[in-house]
Amino acid sequence: MILDDFIAFNTNGLYCRYADFYLDPQLPVENAVISHAHADHAKSGNINVYTTDATYAFMQLRYGKSSAKVSYTVAYNTPFTIGDVQLIFIPAGHMPGSAQVLMQYKGTRYLYTGDYKLQPDATCEPLEFVKADVLITESTFADPNTAHPDPVEEIKKLNDIKINILLGAYSLGKSQRLIKMINDYAPQKKILVHHRIMPVNAIYQKMGFDLGAHQVYGRKLMKEQLEYVYIVPPFTFDSYLRATGVKRLFASGWKNLQVNAQDTLFISDHADWSDIIKTIEQTGPEQIWTLHGNGTHLKNHFNNDIFVKLLS
Structure with missing residues (x-):
């Protein structure tokens, strides 16, 4: 009963x-x-x-x-x-x-x-x-009316962006999924990660989830246009409102978190x-x-x- x-x-x-x-x-x-x-x-x-x-x-x-x-x-x-x-x-x-x-x-x-x-x-x-x-x-x-797109096709959008990318994502779960998918489907990109995300990545690695190549962010690195993708948590993403020479994206299933209608990255968990x-x-x-x-x-x-x- x-x-x-x-x-x-x-x-x-x-x-x-x-x-x-x-x-x-x-x-x-x-x-x-x-x-x-x-x-x-x-x-x-x-x-x-x-x-x-x-x-x-x-x-x-x-x-x-x-x-x-x-x-x-x-x-x-x-x-x-x-x-x-x-x-x-x-x-x-x-x-x-x-x-x-x-x-x-x-x-x-x-x-x-x-x-x-x-x-x-x-x-x-x-x-x-x-x-x-x-x-x-x-x-x-x-x-x-809600249908999440294929996340692989969403990540492949990054291949068409030739300048450096500032990619907002939540530190736990989303960032690690993005690192793995970028390595798999946009392998020419060089992934930089905010220092607060790195301890989470270490737990993933310890559990046997191999995320692929990435390194901690250094300020000098993104001064060059080498197709860097810098993954940052929301509080840091918002502090880069005036950043130049980068494409700003936020990976989310929520429409209100997309930066603009032309540059969306709909990836939901x-x-x-x-x-x-x-x-x-x-x-x-x-x-x-x-x-x-x-x-x-x-x-x-x-x-x-x-x-x-x-x-x-």
Whole structure:
């Protein structure tokens, strides 16, 4: 039997009252199950943290000792329990260590996707489909008018830009994916990386994800036009508003983060509409609960065929 209140939002975040734990809590709690290491999902200060090895490594890099008082790192597809709920981490394809959280309670399977994507990505574990009675899905891009382009074709746009490029990207996940793709599909480019991204790259390398050639940025390097691509986090990208002799791009699935209509680089690490529909088909849920976006389009799409509840 599906429990309508199996998880629900309170002031601390998404809470499972049947085993006293939170999924990606927004404030410090006693028991936190963390789907992945991006800062909007992985907060510091929790007492007990349950997550994958990679996610915890990134949390330690960012938060140090405040990552958790006690950490429990669990491999993919390995059951563990909190109270009377059995949980399993399933690869989510979003970034290294990202996990869907499959929760089983009294014979009912609830699947929390966290952030996920279906597009191929050589810098993380690919998403795995799993059956569930309830799919609790992010709906960041759950809009029939949203279709993410082929990321390879997007990266190949860089081949037509012969001057140096200032490329904005988030430090964790996006930057590493870009480094790998530029090496694979625009190999004549020389990749420079902001110094704050390099420690993240080191964790990737340690985990066995080979990003390819890149080096830390040096101010003198980009004075020459040698088809450099300088990858910088958002706070640095915004400080280069007056930079000359460079093409400014920002890699994102969000239209508002594109620099201008002529020079776009649409590369998203989330599922678009068609991939969300495919995930629902593969999961086969009786109910869909949406969060992290607008679930209205899914509710309208499935009408009475599948019950859709908007958690947020």
